[in-house]
Amino acid sequence: MKKTKIICVGLMLCMLVTLNVNLNIFASTTDGKELFFRDISDVEVMEENNLQRQGEKINIEEQQKILKIMGWEDEECDESDLNNNYAGTYLDDNDKLVVMLDEDAKGNTKLEKRIKKIDVNTKVKKVKYNCKELAIVKEKYDEKMCWLSKMKKIGKLTHEQSLVLKNVIGCGITLEKNCVTVYMKKINKYYKDLFEKHVFKSKILRFQREKAEDKTANTKLKLGRAVYKHIKTTYSGNKKMVSSSICSIGLKAYTIDSNGKKRYGFVTCGHGLSIGDSIYIDALCEKKIGRVIKRKFSGKVDASFVEVTNSNYTPSRVVYYSDSSGKISGGATISTSYLYAWYTGFTVYKAGATTYLTSGKLTDYSYSTNVSDAENGTVTMKDLYRAKIKVKQGDSGGIFYTKDDGEYCALGITESISGNYANFVKWNNIDDKFNIYFY
Numbered sequence: 001m002k003k004t005k006i007i008c009v010g011l012m013l014c015m016l017v018t019l020n021v022n023l024n025i026f027a028s029t030t031d032g033k034e035l036f037f038r039d040i041s042d043v044e045v046m047e048e049n050n051l052q053r054q055g056e057k058i059n060i061e062e063q064q065k066i067l068k069i070m071g072w073e074d075e076e077c078d079e080s081d082l083n084n085n086y087a088g089t090y091l092d093d094n095d096k097l098v099v100m101l102d103e104d105a106k107g108n109t110k111l112e113k114r115i116k117k118i119d120v121n122t123k124v125k126k127v128k129y130n131c132k133e134l135a136i137v138k139e140k141y142d143e144k145m146c147w148l149s150k151m152k153k154i155g156k157l158t159h160e161q162s163l164v165l166k167n168v169i170g171c172g173i174t175l176e177k178n179c180v181t182v183y184m185k186k187i188n189k190y191y192k193d194l195f196e197k198h199v200f201k202s203k204i205l206r207f208q209r210e211k212a213e214d215k216t217a218n219t220k221l222k223l224g225r226a227v228y229k230h231i232k233t234t235y236s237g238n239k240k241m242v243s244s245s246i247c248s249i250g251l252k253a254y255t256i257d258s259n260g261k262k263r264y265g266f267v268t269c270g271h272g273l274s275i276g277d278s279i280y281i282d283a284l285c286e287k288k289i290g291r292v293i294k295r296k297f298s299g300k301v302d303a304s305f306v307e308v309t310n311s312n313y314t315p316s317r318v319v320y321y322s323d324s325s326g327k328i329s330g331g332a333t334i335s336t337s338y339l340y341a342w343y344t345g346f347t348v349y350k351a352g353a354t355t356y357l358t359s360g361k362l363t364d365y366s367y368s369t370n371v372s373d374a375e376n377g378t379v380t381m382k383d384l385y386r387a388k389i390k391v392k393q394g395d396s397g398g399i400f401y402t403k404d405d406g407e408y409c410a411l412g413i414t415e416s417i418s419g420n421y422a423n424f425v426k427w428n429n430i431d432d433k434f435n436i437y438f439y
Contacts, residue, residue: 167185220314221316247272267430
């Protein structure tokens with residue numbers, strides 16, 4: 001598989017939307033009063049969100065400062081962070097930093113004193129495996145599953161190997177539990193034994209069963225559908241002007257907090273969003289559906305994870321659009337198993353809020369580009385998929401997928417455009433950074 005290393009300039013795909021709404025703010029009618037007080041309430045909620053966001057940013061800055069002093073760049077398991085002591089960090093439910101250290105490594109006492117000197121409130125937790133050991137197991141899983149996917153493509157899977165591939169949903173490093181978790185549709189001795197026989201066996205691995213999607217749920221948050229971030233609201237006489245930015249729903253997923261609780265939501269783009277941002281289903285930003293709780297925009301990842309907090313809206317694995325004209329019935333259902341690798345020349349699809357469902361050919365497997373962002377300046381993105389396919393602003397974050405052996409399988413999300421080509425973030429890179437899973 002040939003990997004290309006090309007640098008060019010890409011255009012970010014978030015789009016600004018401005019809507020005018022006539023409001024009789026000073027009218028004596030009941031409707032006018034309700035609109036007025038609702039707008040006041042929205043301002044109060046916005047202020048609360050701003051305060052919450054400021055608090056989150058302070059925690060993140062504190063976390064990064066501590067890790068920088070300790071010699072690590074960030075809180076994640078990455079090649080620049082791997083050493084014999086470090087086993088990961090996370091914020092607990094009280095937003096207190098927890099630094100985990102390998103219980104068997106030398107030098108922990110010195111590190112603990114150093115951590116406490118930086119911040120006495122930082123917790124230190126001793127665990128069995130360090131970050132390097134967790135990452136090695138995750139990499140081995142990726143290699144084995146990638147090999148099985150390739151064998152399936154050329155028709156050389158055994159019956160047992162096929163069962164393993166169909167049963168496994170995903171895998172990720174669970175820092176809080178100090179393990180690598182493999183998620184399966186069915187979990188019993190038979191399927192565990194099959195996995196250990198055809199993938200590998202490790203004391204670091206844990207298995208967890210995943211439930212099937214609830215077909216009767218109000219699954220309105222389909223893949224490729226538009227979602228919005230509020231920018232500002234201004235008034236001119238009896239007119240209300242709402243400015244918002246638009247992006248698209250990418251992948252139905254969940255993450256696990258420090259208490260082991262699953263937080264359900266979806267993945268979209270990272271550019272144009274910040275941790276703590278409220279996300280809405282309408283351009284007027286009146287129906288809040290959730291907020292951004294994870295975000296990264298650099299290197300291999302341009303993505304955010306939005307936790308859905310509105311019970312009236314449930315994420316779905318169904319694609320919102322079924323053609324390029326915007327038809328919203330009969331969309332494909334994406335499998336719970338994603339592809340670890342795909343090949344140039346194959347047909348790929350993307351769904352987004354602006355150009356709806358379009359298809360094209362995958363042209364590059366590992367593509368690099370420089371993209372411009374108002375907040376971050378020029379950012380270098382790497383290891384992207386690239387395809388010759390129709391994409392425009394507003395499609396950013398939308399699902400990118402293909403058809404394999406009769407199933408529609410996710411490849412990633414829309415990232416940027418370069419002329420007649422578009423770039424896409426790989427799902428496995430998002431998975432590695434965010435520790436989130438399909439369901």
